[in-house]
Amino acid sequence: MGHHVGFLETDANGCRDLETAKDAISTFNPDIIIQQNFNVYMLSGEFGEKLLDWIESCRFKQAFWFVGRPDCMSKFYLFEQWVEQGYFKQADFFCTSKTMMPFFQKYGFNTHYLATAIVPNAIKPISKKRSELVTSFFSNTITGHAASPTATVLATLSDRETCLRYFLMAVCASFPNYNQQTIINLIIGPIRQFFSSVDIDFATHQLKRDRLDNSLRHVPDPLRYAVLHQVEFIYSDHVCCSIYQNIKSAIKHTSGSNFWDALEQSASNVGSEAACQLDNASFKNGVVVSFSPFITMTAPSSAPLSVIASGNISICEFREELLELLPNDYVLTYKTIDELVNHIDGVLEGNPSHWDRIAAAQEHVLSHHTFAQRAQTLTEWLNTSFTK
Numbered sequence: 001m002g003h004h005v006g007f008l009e010t011d012a013n014g015c016r017d018l019e020t021a022k023d024a025i026s027t028f029n030p031d032i033i034i035q036q037n038f039n040v041y042m043l044s045g046e047f048g049e050k051l052l053d054w055i056e057s058c059r060f061k062q063a064f065w066f067v068g069r070p071d072c073m074s075k076f077y078l079f080e081q082w083v084e085q086g087y088f089k090q091a092d093f094f095c096t097s098k099t100m101m102p103f104f105q106k107y108g109f110n111t112h113y114l115a116t117a118i119v120p121n122a123i124k125p126i127s128k129k130r131s132e133l134v135t136s137f138f139s140n141t142i143t144g145h146a147a148s149p150t151a152t153v154l155a156t157l158s159d160r161e162t163c164l165r166y167f168l169m170a171v172c173a174s175f176p177n178y179n180q181q182t183i184i185n186l187i188i189g190p191i192r193q194f195f196s197s198v199d200i201d202f203a204t205h206q207l208k209r210d211r212l213d214n215s216l217r218h219v220p221d222p223l224r225y226a227v228l229h230q231v232e233f234i235y236s237d238h239v240c241c242s243i244y245q246n247i248k249s250a251i252k253h254t255s256g257s258n259f260w261d262a263l264e265q266s267a268s269n270v271g272s273e274a275a276c277q278l279d280n281a282s283f284k285n286g287v288v289v290s291f292s293p294f295i296t297m298t299a300p301s302s303a304p305l306s307v308i309a310s311g312n313i314s315i316c317e318f319r320e321e322l323l324e325l326l327p328n329d330y331v332l333t334y335k336t337i338d339e340l341v342n343h344i345d346g347v348l349e350g351n352p353s354h355w356d357r358i359a360a361a362q363e364h365v366l367s368h369h370t371f372a373q374r375a376q377t378l379t380e381w382l383n384t385s386f387t388k
Contacts (some may be wrong), residue, residue: 016047022054030059032382037068042075062091063378065114068295070095070103072232073260076225083107089371092385094378097299097321112381115325116302117128117374118309120366133286133313133348136253138303164195164237167230174226187227190215194231198242200317201335205294236293243291246337250344251289287313287347289340304331311358315343325369330361 023035033055035041041048055062073079081086092113093104104111148301171178171187193214199205209231244251292301298320306316308330318333327371331349334340347354 016044018047018050018054021047021051025055025060030060032063032385034063034065034378036065037070038064038073038079042073042078049078052087056085056087059090062088063094064091065094065096066100067096067116069097069100069232069297072229072295074229076229077222081251082243092381098295100298100301114374114377115321115369116296116299116305117369117371118302118305118365120309120370120372122251133354134252135250135253135287135289135344135348137244137247138288138290138307139244139254160195160238163234164192167191167195167234170230170234171223171226175223183223186219186223187216191227195235195238198239200239200243200291200337202298202317204293206297232293232295236291236295240293243289243337243340247289247340247344250341250348261285287344289315289344291317292319300325305369306364308358308361309369311362313347313354313358314361315340315347326361326364329357330364355358 018242041052044051070079088107088109092110092112093101094112095101095104096114096116098113101111101113168184168188168191172178172183175183190212193215194208197208199208209228212231213224213228218225244254288307290301290303290307292303298318300316300319300322304316304322305325306327307316313332315332315334318335322331322333332343334343
């Protein structure tokens with residue numbers, strides 16, 4: 001069974017006119033509307049909310065692919081309102097982590113597992129073997145300080161007290177009409193306790209997060225959700241920066257988004273002028289250390305898959321579901337700084353067998369974990385869904 005696909009762009013440069021969107025959807029008359037997370041409904045203001053109302057009134061079937069934990073959505077209260085209105089009864093939810101699935105299942109929604117994937121066209125595989133392996137660090141950080149002086153960014157993320165103040169500022173910014181000191185007084189104790197340690201392992205992080213959530217039950221729900229939202233973002237950046245500070249003597253290149261762009265522009269740039277970028281996907285260094293935000297839960301981000309597909313050795317934080325995507329010897333994982341340092345030292349000692357494992361891992365990722373494979377899975381699901 002073939003399927004026609006249409007795209008409706010609703011970002012800042014796309015369609016934000018409700019009538020235009022309704023006409024486009026009505027003309028195409030889709031069997032199903034697929035969306036990543038609730039990005040259109042939650043991130044495009046009144047347009048997105050009214051579009052959802054109309055789509056639900058027309059009883060279009062919908063599917064959502066969640067690539068991040070749903071319980072830290074920036075506008076969680078909207079989701080609760082939509083559920084109360086009886087929305088999404090004809091929807092299916094796909095999650096990149098199995099630990100995300102119970103969130104939707106408790107509402108009685110149809111829920112499925114669909115792992116993360118990569119875009120092969122964005123990757124330039126390395127074909128030439130090198131006698132020396134060089135280490136780089138890739139960050140999934142999303143703090144958004146590309147234009148800030150590197151020293152400021154480093155201080156914000158690496159110093160606990162400074163990072164804590166930045167965290168509180170971000171939470172307060174969600175409530176511009178409320179007194180900041182009143183907000184801080186309500187949440188400072190539990191948050192300070194949460195920031196008292198840097199935890200790389202997701203299982204440890206989740207226990208801490210649960211304790212934080214329980215300790216904030218006395219505050220209004222919108223404030224509690226705002227805190228939990230920032231936990232997955234700013235605290236993840238804090239952990240990422242702490243990892244980097246501990247291993248930077250072994251790092252020759254830095255890459256990634258925002259934070260590392262600022263490092264790259266700094267006079268104190270770590271390594272050579274040829275700092276690589278995942279967007280260009282060359283990674284000509286041999287070994288890439290990465291850390292994914294906790295928003296991925298027990299699943300990895302796509303970073304280690306991209307690193308492996310580009311023909312490099314991936315050293316990434318342990319995520320339980322990673323080993324369901326890759327054989328154990330195709331990737332090195334760490335739960336502590338000591339484990340990470342040992343992996344770096346071991347790899348840099350040099351071992352000819354590394355290249356055989358790199359080639360096998362690369363072939364595995366390109367054969368099993370691309371968006372083409374995920375699209376095929378969705379196509380098979382669609383064929384089954386519409387023939388019942």
